[in-house]
Amino acid sequence: RTKAYQRGSYTLFTREMGIEIRERAMLMQHLHKAFDAERLYLMYQPQIDLKNRRVLGFEALLRWRTDDGQMIPPADFIPLAEHSGLIISLGAWVLRTACFTMMQLLDKGFQLDRIAVNVSVIQFRQPDFFDLVESALRDSGLAPHFLELEITESMTMSGAGLFEESLARLKTLGLQIAIDDFGTGFSSLSYLDKLPVDRLKIDRAFVMQIDTENGPRIAELITQLGKKLGLQIIAEGIESELHLEVLQKLGCDEGQGFLIARPMLESAIEPWLREWK
């Protein structure tokens, strides 16, 4: 086993590209193999209405378990997958799997509003991304309004014109768009106002800030900004009753976080939903 399996090395590689080419190639090979061997799988984290605690849906989150049982966090392997192009087939698989999972839950009678899926900029830029989304919806039978694509704020800043067009085209399908990690990038406000977006996700960093001297001031700003723009607001990383209380008071509509539930296996969803009621 190489040192590269340790989390720190991955982080070093992905964040600083400081690893040897040979080692990098090997990691990519492992990642490709992992995909083939179904060692990549999805976890689902509940999103709730902060007013009445109703479960709105789930965010699908990718996981990689290596042969020796180690968990590699997505922040460490998604840049790798983006670099190798694997993210295109991987992302397609995520999208389809999430749609099928959601459809199954609806078929079983669970009253949910959405399944949220993270989309990489590389994926988004593929000319056939629209077709991919359309076929995932069609093949799973999921009505488009149940699907939410999470794009990051940094994506909105890359390649402006084309991005807006692609997003508008996707919106014609009837799905929902959320801006993930909102507040961590620097998108222009006039641009944001023009984008066909439904929801802003307050980044976990600003929820964590509630515990510091600064308090919830950024979370408050984002909530107010979102309201002004007519958008729904969801907070991620809610870990304590204090976070929940403060966000509720600010008028934040929705949330997810360890306080409510950690990301869970698909098989854990149904028992969890029953217990939550």
Ligand code: C2E
């Ligand atoms: P994200 O989309 O912002 O996802 C939220 C992250 O915060 C998840 O980490 C989630 O497990 C974590 N989280 C949620 N609530 C809490 C909490 O209360 N406390 C703490 N400490 N963490 C919390 P995860 O699953 O490690 O994902 C990290 C990032 O990887 C995601 O950030 C997303 O950008 C990316 N990612 C995950 N799955 C996919 C995927 O299928 N495709 C793409 N392109 N990116 C993905």
Ligand code: MG
């Ligand atoms: Mg996300």
Ligand code: MG
């Ligand atoms: Mg997020």
Ligand code: MG
């Ligand atoms: Mg985040």
